[in-house]
Amino acid sequence: MRFVDRFLAFINENQLFKVEQSILLAVSGGKDSVLMTDLFAEAQLTFAIAHCNFQLRGGDSDKDEAFVKQLAEKLSVPFYSVRFNTEEYAAAEQVSIQMAARDLRYQWLESIRHREDHDYIAVAHHQTDSVETVLLNMLRGTGVAGLVGILPKRGVVVRPLLAYSAQEVRDEVARRQLIFCEDISNSSTKYKRNKIRLDVLPHLRELNEDLETTFAQNSRRLQLVNQLISNLVSEFRDTYFKKQGDGRFRIDLKAVKALDPLDLWMHELFHPYGFSESVLGDLVSSWDDGTGKHFLSPLYEILVDRDHLILGPIGEKQQQEIDVGSFPCQFWWYNERYAIRVAEKTDVEVGQFCVMVDFDQVEMPLTVRSWHEGDRFQPLGMRGKKKISDLLIEQKVPRIKKLEIPILVDARGLVVAVWPWRIGDDFKITTKTKKVIIFEKIKHG
Known part of the structure; x- marks a missing residue:
């Protein structure tokens, strides 16, 4: 059977899409997606090309984008591209670079599919990718669904290259003499998936040279088991989960x-x-x-x-605000108890408390409140202003917890301290300080 005939047979057997439908191809420029594009062109299917530039590899990322654009022009098909600040997104969402890229990619692809009226999105995962996914899921801990591997079709996303192993893809790319972009990060074992691909799979093939075929057979069986479990769970939810x-x-x-x-x-x-x-x-x-x-x-x-x-x-947390009209003051703040008091500088040691500021530099009254969008202050020892949102990201505060961080503000609206990490530079203790304001958490028990 010709390579393209096997490709079309897999599409038909798994009911990925109808030949008259329009498919949006996710093309990185690597050999897998370039081969998928070539097969779509050979089969005379209707398709467009979409490329994500994650801006993670400097000039190489831009070269990949230019290469894919030229490929679309050569084939006379529509081309869509986007550039993401992936590292910034990963930091803001507190996820890995790989997860950030995945989220950004699929969100954008779906927006293009919907806007341009394409029927499906095709991505170039092959059988070996599915094997790697199963092994990764086993290492992380997973239910039965995680052992199924990558499905040929999930919603509007289809994976026609699951008909082939990675070796078959490499051989066919060489036979067709296709030009593609090589991502050098694929050879780095600092990523778990790459380590499995480069270090683990060769040893497993010594035990089973038809590794992908065996995993594909297991995947089909487990898919049926997972469907059975899913049906039972859905039936239980319908009966006992009362909204x-x-x-x-x-x-x-x-x-x-x-x-x-x-x-x-x-x-x-x-x-x-x-x-x-x-x-x-x-x-x-x-x-x-x-x-x-x-x-x-x-x-x-x-x-x-x-x-x-x-x-x-979990209930959407509301911004809180507490006025500090007199000292000492104790209050509850998101299930934690805090105290604010005044002491003579001679009665404490500088640095004894994480938040300790010069009383005379603060304009009363004080307010303890939640973070507001756009809050800025000048942290101790820094030049210039810093966004408090950036500080919370640096401290790895989950989004759902951001409003729980108490921020001390004086009557002028100046941020005195972000508990427990930073005080404002204007309120630091100096040799002239006589009294200090101490902001501390009260230990339970």
């Missing part, structure tokens, strides 16, 4: 306790909401201890309420 007027779910705890095997059921029911295995384990071990316990994922919470579990998104 309330506030959007939260009220779940019959007795019905959950009766599930067997319980660990598997708990994972399948609640992992989609971001709950880790350890948190779910804590829930199971303590749900008989009484009402009121909370269990959190990054975005959701489970509350034990007598004979039910209450599942819902």
Whole structure:
């Protein structure tokens, strides 16, 4: 069978799309996506080309973009491109560079697909990519779904190169004498996927030279198992997850306790909401201890309420503000207790407390409040202003926790301190300081 015939057979067998539909190809310029483009052209399918420049490799990233644009012009097909500040996005969202690139890529591709009226998005994953994904998921810890590997079709995203292994792709690219861009980062083992590709897979092939075929067969079987589990879980949710007027779910705890095997059921029911295995384990071990316990994922919470579990998104935190009219002052701030007091400089040591400022440089009254968009201040020892949002990113504060950081502001609106990391340079203690303001957290117990 010709290479392109196998390509078309895979598309037909997996019902990826109809030959008359328009497909948006995600083309990086590497050999995989260049071969996919060549196959679409040979099969005379309707397609356009989209390229993401993540600006991670300097001039090489720009050369890749120019190469893909020339490829689209050569084939006389529509071309779309975009440039991302990937590193900035990764820092803001507190995710890895790889995850940032993936998120940016798929969001943009979908926007182009919808805007330009294409039917599907095609990406150039092959069988070996799927093997690597399964091994990565096993190392991270996963449910059955993670062992299925990369699916040929998920929503509007299709992967027609899953018909071939990486070696078959390399051989065909060489046979066709296709020109492509080589990403030198693919040879670096600092990334887990590359380490599996370069160091692990060669040893596994010594045990099974048809590694991709075996994994593909296992994937098909596990896909059926996963479908069975998914159907059972959906049936349970339809029966016992009762949606309330506030959007939260009220779940019959007795019905959950009766599930067997319980660990598997708990994972399948609640992992989609971001709950880790350890948190779910804590829930199971303590749900008989009484009402009121909370269990959190990054975005959701489970509350034990007598004979039910209450599942819902973590409430959107509101900006808080507390006026400090006199000293000493104690107050609760997002489940933590704080105190602000005044002391003689001679009674304390400089640096004894993380937030300690010159009393005479502060214009009263003081306010403790949440971070506001656009907040800036001059941190101690720095020249110029700094965005508090940048400081929170540097300190790896999750987005959902940003409003929980107490910020001390004086009557002029000047930021005196961002607890517990920085004080404003204007309020530093000097040899002339007589009294100090101390802002501290009160330890529980």
